[in-house]
Amino acid sequence: MQCYLMIIVETEGSEEEVMETTGELNPNHYPAQRAANAARHYVNTRYGSPYKVFMLHKVHSGNAEDVANGRKYQLEISFQEMLSNNTYKGSAEVLYPREGPGSPEVKVSCAELEAYHKTQEEEALYQKLKTSVSMLSAQELPDSHGRIEPDMEPLWSLGIVASSFIMLKESTEDTLYNMAQVGSVTQVFTETVELKFDYLVLLHDMVSQEIIRWKLQFGWSPLGGVKVQQMEKIPHRHT
């Protein structure tokens, strides 16, 4: 028979020992970090492209409060663009709904981000894929060793941007999503202006440590950005 001794140490009530989830937040602690990650997904849905992917750089300050329809986080936050390493500082508001499923409502204000314009590389990629005879397809970005062929990197970045729509939708105070891998990408023939893609993406939730698969179909053009048409979660395969 096993006996356990659990020792609970009474803290002395000093602020830094208590895990704060409401009011002034410690920017390095998980509540602010998770909300910031949701804001990052939002930024990618709005400003992301095959050549522009935003990561979380730093949370400077955060505040959380209970409001009528949910939990509202206000953050001072810096994002970092992956390719250029430029950082963008701004403020974000993340409102998690109180009841039922529902994605958080996010607002981000950052003047430098709003100065968005399509780049030469985006236009070049668009033209190349629009005019190519065969439909592009690829698997495993990155592969098991973290490798991505250089000309596949834009498709990987595009996968992160498109995944951000899912990750934003699925974000709660108890999740922290990153895209772990593009399982597969297939370009779909279309006569519309935008390019069209079928993606299988693998998302990692840090809190549950689960890998969750999603199928996505979306359109992309340099001026229109990413527009998701279909998304479908794939049930967990048990092994």
Next chain:
Amino acid sequence: MDCGIHAREWIAPAFCQWFVKEIVQSYKTSVDLQTMLQNLDFYVTPVINVDGYMYSWTDNSTRRWRKSRSSPPAGSGCYGVDLNRNFNANWGTVGVSFESCSDIYCGTGPGSEPEARAVMDFIGEMSEKVLCFLTIHSAGQLILLPYGHPQIKAPNYEELVSVGEAAAAQMKKLHGMTYRVGTSPQILYPNSGSSRDWARLSGIPFSYTFELRDTGEFSHLLPEEQIQPACEEAYAGALSIISYVHDKSFRNSTVPNGDSSRFSPRAVLVTLLCSCLSVSITVG
């Protein structure tokens, strides 16, 4: 130092190997290291979760495996236990699942898994003599102190924080990478049954989890060109903690072979343990 509790966190076994290489190579030219190796024994297990690690190398579909590969419990089709939830440290209380298909399944009881059992038995025998326990993981760039339970605080919490912060500062000097320091419930998530918590509860005063690169871009699928820099900064962090721990106990020892310490010097010994030899695992 334990590495490779989680199969997919490949940078961890890589770091254990790097650590041993650095020690063995630098020892000849570093007076500090010579002194530390005079007074301390280092035990390194490069891959605790041998079954899971090998499985994760099988093919692309297994790369992201996390748990061990123990047989499914009756009525389930899912293999494996999250070994870092299986240690006898507030087992099953928080941050776990009792569903065998979950990636944070904590097993049928504390130490139910041979891998965790082996570590507890081996270290348990000598725990009063152990000064420091480091468990290496990815990803997130974090230095985690005990405990994973949000309401339990280690008696030397302040010291653990300051030693952790000093380590993070050393790590940042190398390649500019930021590592956040705190308890798991503060900066990551609450959890129980971790090797770090077990070590601290056993009385080992300094116990840390290192979550190495990166912060989400590649996560566990770290590219090859980041392996060496990740190992270099991890080494700087580990050495910072080990030096502090050593100096705290052996303050009076200033030169190798010096007799001024009130602790009797131990024989210089670096033991490299292969998990495949020391852990007896029944493969389902």
